[in-house]
Amino acid sequence: INIYMLSNLLRQISQVQYYSNPQKTPYHEEALTKLFINNGFKQFPNSYITFSKKEFWKKHLNPNWDKHNNIPNNVFISQPFGTQAPPDFIFKYKNILIPFEAKSSKDTKPAYNGTLPHRYCIYAFTSKKYNKHTIFLGKDVVTQKKREYLENLSYKIELLIKEAEEKYLKENPTEEKQRGFYLYHRAKYEQKCTHILCSNNYFTHPDKDKCEKNVIDWIESLENLN
Numbered sequence: 001i002n003i004y005m006l007s008n009l010l011r012q013i014s015q016v017q018y019y020s021n022p023q024k025t026p027y028h029e030e031a032l033t034k035l036f037i038n039n040g041f042k043q044f045p046n047s048y049i050t051f052s053k054k055e056f057w058k059k060h061l062n063p064n065w066d067k068h069n070n071i072p073n074n075v076f077i078s079q080p081f082g083t084q085a086p087p088d089f090i091f092k093y094k095n096i097l098i099p100f101e102a103k104s105s106k107d108t109k110p111a112y113n114g115t116l117p118h119r120y121c122i123y124a125f126t127s128k129k130y131n132k133h134t135i136f137l138g139k140d141v142v143t144q145k146k147r148e149y150l151e152n153l154s155y156k157i158e159l160l161i162k163e164a165e166e167k168y169l170k171e172n173p174t175e176e177k178q179r180g181f182y183l184y185h186r187a188k189y190e191q192k193c194t195h196i197l198c199s200n201n202y203f204t205h206p207d208k209d210k211c212e213k214n215v216i217d218w219i220e221s222l223e224n225l226n
Contacts, residue, residue, distance in 0.1 A: 004074045006093050007219045009039040010135055013124050014212070018131045021104035028104040028126060029078070029088055036076050041091070044075035053081045060090075060097040061120060068097055076100070086114075087121055094222040098122065108201040112189040116150060117141055122215055130203045136211035137218065154187045161185055 012035060021028035037043070051059075051067040059065045071077070077090045087099035099121040103110035106128040117123060117138030126133045142150075161183050191200040199205045 004040045005223065006091065006098070007216055007223060009035065009041070010122070010216055010219060012039070013133050013135055016126070016133050018126045018128050019104060020128070021102060023083065026102075029102050032089075032102055032124060033076075033078065036089075040074065042075045044071060044077050044092070046077050046080050049077065049080055053085060056080070056090075056097065056099075057118060060099060063095040068092065071097075086118065093219075094225065096222070098219075100124070108203060109191050110202070114187060116147055116189050120218075125202055127203060132203075134202050134208060134212060135215045136202070137215055140207070140211045140214055150187075150189065154185070158185050 013032070016031060016035065019028040019031045033043070048070055050070065055067065059067070071092045073092050073095065075092050077092075079088065080090045087101045089100040089102075091098040091100060099118060101118075101121055101123050103123055103125040105111065105125070108127055108129055110123070110125050119137070119139040121138045123136050123138065123141075124133055125136070165182055193200050202208065205211075
């Protein structure tokens, strides 16, 4: 094995069997961590992170971003922003930060809670039904047009809640019981198909091979720069 080659590591993921990923014992993440280490990548403490989650998603592809100068190349950081926030891992590779998310499901499609698939995040999805993995970039499973539509829809819902809350408080300045209840909106993005040309099965979708190739091609383009 040629260590420190992320493209080689990604090719090996397709050979990894299904692992469940319960929060108490994340078997899937543990199996992937072992694969990372076997390919020469070292685990790096997340205590060295000096950037926020918001900053990360905005600037992670910038090789000149000074906030990751303290992180060496060819390492990965596990749970950089905690167990409830993506990504599950960050690779420092070729002077950029590459987000990597582990998805596991008994179904043929992953679940996305809180955010849509991030454009340049690598997703490793394993399905119990097929007992294998597929990989893809977020940008290849949701178009920019659909992304903007859904994010704008979520924003409108938040605005509607805020306006309704303000109206209610104005009309009811002193309630009998002041407990501070309000409606909290959290986006959860599902996938459903309503016509014959649509498929939400990540293993039989006609673009499966193309999506996997796009991940490898992107990483190889980084590797060929040096």
